[in-house]
Amino acid sequence: MTQENKFVINQRHLEKVECLYLKGYLDAHTSPILESALETLVKDGKNNILVNFRDLDYISSAGLGVFMAFIEDVREAGGDIKLTDMQQKVFSVFDLLGFPMLFDIEKEEKTAIDKFNSNEERVSD
């Protein structure tokens, strides 16, 4: 199996939110793909980022680290990285590390998008 089909990211552009859909295995070998995807978004000033984990089967410590690398900058710019739709197995990895205390982890994508929208309104008010 090549790295390319081991891990895939699909991207969806909403009005205010950029959605990343992760699929497959996210480990030390595939995390650079996610890293460059997030880097491109942050570079373009797109700071409202939603990461959907619905089709992600596995995440390793290196994969977790990627989110840590960007969260600070994104939040400083007034945005956020919200994580949604995690499988139980993936969630427990995040949970053990204490990610629920550091990140906004939502069960459903819709909730996260709503939060982004309401937050935007609050900021613009």
Place this chain on the structure above:
Amino acid sequence: MLSLSLLLFLFKLAVDLLMYLFTENDSFVSISLRIIISISVITPLAFYFFRNFFNKLNNAAEIGFNAFNEEIKSINFLLLFVILGKLLIPNSLEFHGRINNILGLLYVNIYAIICLVAGFKLLHFLFKWLWIKRHKKTKSQLMLIRLAIYFFLIAEMPLIYFNRTLTDFTSNPIISIPIAFIHIFLFVTMFLSASKNNWIALLNKREKFLLILQSIIILTLTIIIDTFMWELNGEGKFYYGLGLFYGSSTILTLPVVLSAGYIIRIMFSAIVSLPTTEIVGKKSNELKLLTYLNKIISQSIDFNKLIDTATSIAYESINASGAWTELYNDNNEINIISDQNINKEYLETLHKNPVFTEIFKEIDDFLLIESVIDSQEENKIIGLIDFASALIAIPLNDGNKRIGTLVVTNVDEYGFDTEDLNIIQAIGNNVNIALENAKLITESLEKEQYKKEMMIAHSITEKLIPINLCCIDYYDIASYILPAEEVGGDYYDLVTLRDGKNCLLIGDISGKGMSAAFYMALLKGVVISTVNTVDSPKDLLVKINQALYSNMDKQMYLTLSAIKIEDNEGNITFSRAGHLPMILKSGLDTKLYTPKGIGIGLAKTEFFEKHLEEISIKLDYEDYCLLFTDGVSDALDGDSEDSDYEKMKHILTNSVYNNTSELVNIMEYSLKNSKKFKNQRDDMTLLAIRYNKLGVI
């Protein structure tokens, strides 16, 4: 040898002189004496020419065409001397040196010596070149020729004694017919022997013409000399003259006959190979260039130098009027990096037209346009290139990736043929192979470097982790670590806190290899410097986070659990910074402890501390605590959907063990039999604690 010859020659002159003055020249005694002295002059001369004959032919400079040419030239001069010298032999000469003056006698002797030298030189020349270009029959053929020389030398003796007149000698068919036959036989032998003439085909045009010219000269000269021998009209002074010096006529005339056979064959080969000169020259030139290219390729991993060399070789090897290599990058830019007789700026301007660029980029295998004017409509744009009426272009690839195109152009329509295309393709293939090679070399260097780093990382981590945990009263502790080939970053330790009580640590550093080893060293240092300042596991973890948070890469973190042994009653405190849960086995039950806590390096001190729990647990007699890293849980429970560590719990409750060492051994056995063990990519670490009321294990 030469000086000995000269000395004996002077001696012969003196004897001849004496005989001329005091005896009859044709008496039996005088002829015998002359023969003996002549042999004594000829023998050292023969030695001089043929000493170390077979050993001398190893020097490359002596066996090239230039040497061949030089030798023929000097022989031609000698033969010319022989012919001119014959004209000066006194007309009054009679057989057996009946000569009417002393000066004539002297002259004939000197002339005979010149003939001898010419003969030997010619013979040596023939032997040498036959031997250099020898085949399996050469040795026997040379032997035959040698025997023929001996035969003629011996046959000359009775002729001198008995056939006293020239007319007898040449007109007597009993003598002349066999001699003529033997001559023809030797001529044919020589012709056959000179069969290995491939080297002539490889000469260039100038060399071939030179060879033919020299051959014609030597052939003419030898035929003239041959006619002297059979001269029926006139005085027959040549034969009479040489008759005065026994052996000289054989030594001269026989090689003359032999050389005719040899030279005719050589000349024939040269003439026949003349039309193919150009193609042979081209082929050998191509071969040279490809060899040169191969050398460059094997020596150099410098990309630009490689492309430069390849382009100039392409340009030179097929007589193109222009050549260049263009490279493509990911941004769709075109770089013309090696231009030979091509206006680079103009070419870049042409490339602004996408139609022009597409022609080259679309090439799959090759593009051969023999005539731009006669070619398909879409290729007519090529005609915009300066002086390009014909063109060959081949793609350059780095692995599967198309990186560029090598293009050669010609001023003439139909100036290229398929041969040229083959050459350019060969060059292109070589470049592709070289790029592949360079990649492999770089990869293997990186791999080597990586292996070295891994060895260092391993030795660092080995030193940081205790091999055996020492005993604690009332508690039985065992550990197990199975490092992965790639250093995984697992860590465990037993430390003493400020209050003197023991604390066990187990952790896992995110990342692998060198960076994991580096952070492990950092962690170990922080642990050593903080254990004396705190009393509780929570404080220890907070201090460690405080020290590491600002010193770690944003995406690096580590998980750590700390268990403090509080007393001899089975009381422990447990705090967990993002690490995996602790499993407690009590009787037949198991329980997971997952107090709240964030991984170290993920949050600032206050936030980290606020969310870090510390729990107290009371162990009963024979209770087991099991701590582990994700290498273990992934191997045993990685496949199951829920992460409740069922497999590990099962082992804990359904195995028979009496202490932690036995438990660890059972766990090790299970790990090594798990499916994931074969391609273990992470460290596997286990830490087991048993409360042992008796104080003895």
